[in-house]
Amino acid sequence: MREGDRTHKYDRLLASTATSPRPLGRDDPRVSVPLFTLRESAAYLQTPVSTLHAWAHPKDGDPLVTVFPRAGRAATVPFVGFAEAFVLGALRKAGVPMQRIRPAVAKLNAEIGLEHALASQRVYTDGAELIFDYAAAHSDDEALLTVVRTGQQHFAQIIREYLRPITYGDDGWAERLRLPAYARAEVTVDPRQAFGQPLIVHGGARVEDLVDRFQAGDGFAEIAGDFGVPAEEVEDVIRVALRLTA
Secondary structure (H helix, E strand, O other): OOHHHHHHHHHHHHHHHHHOOOOOOOOOHHHHOEEEOHHHHHHHHOOOHHHHHHHHOOOOOOOOOOOOOOOOOOOOEEHHHHHHHHHHHHHHHHOOOHHHHHHHHHHHHHHHOOOOHHHEOHHHHHHHHHHHHHHHHOOOOHHHHHHHHHOHHHHHHHHHHHOOOEEEOOOOEEEEEEOOOOOOOOEEEOOOOHHHOOEEOOOOOEHHHHHHHHHOOOOHHHHHHHHOOOHHHHHHHHHHHHHHHO
């Protein structure tokens, strides 16, 4: 892309911030209520704990994932941080190298002009375009050639496919996330439901209620019948729970 074209496009995207979502209020439950520990978040999002820790507590620079100060074993990751971590994982899967994720996200934040930009719907509509342009501008870096070779349209499609589990609200911010850790069960996290704890879509039961019954000695079929959740989904939920406690 010619420099003039890139400048014109950035001007257009920056101008569109007039229609961007309003900043998330500090009292918004997506920001103010911690839901998970880093370890739980890593398991639910299928991200290495060490990677998530580096994003949340970097040795240098600002955190990429919003977290509360550590307090023993208490939860520290609010929904907005959970969504940010999910989007960062999508960038990794799309081919953006780990060592280039931080500068790419810094560019994204600067262009979108929002705090918590990774949790904004703008990352879905404009983010792939901006990150691809960043990669193209730094294509002398061998690590970014994978992204550049995909082509802008293909790269945008990849990013949007990875972000499909996110549901955005009318305010333009992520409000619900389907957890990728589950192979059969459709499990979502929504700060407005069940105090932000994972819910099974089929049956509406809380994951922790199914796990409690299993730990009490009930079988998959019995749990499925009582909660209206398919037995194969109950088994999937228990599988993830056992991995979390391993």
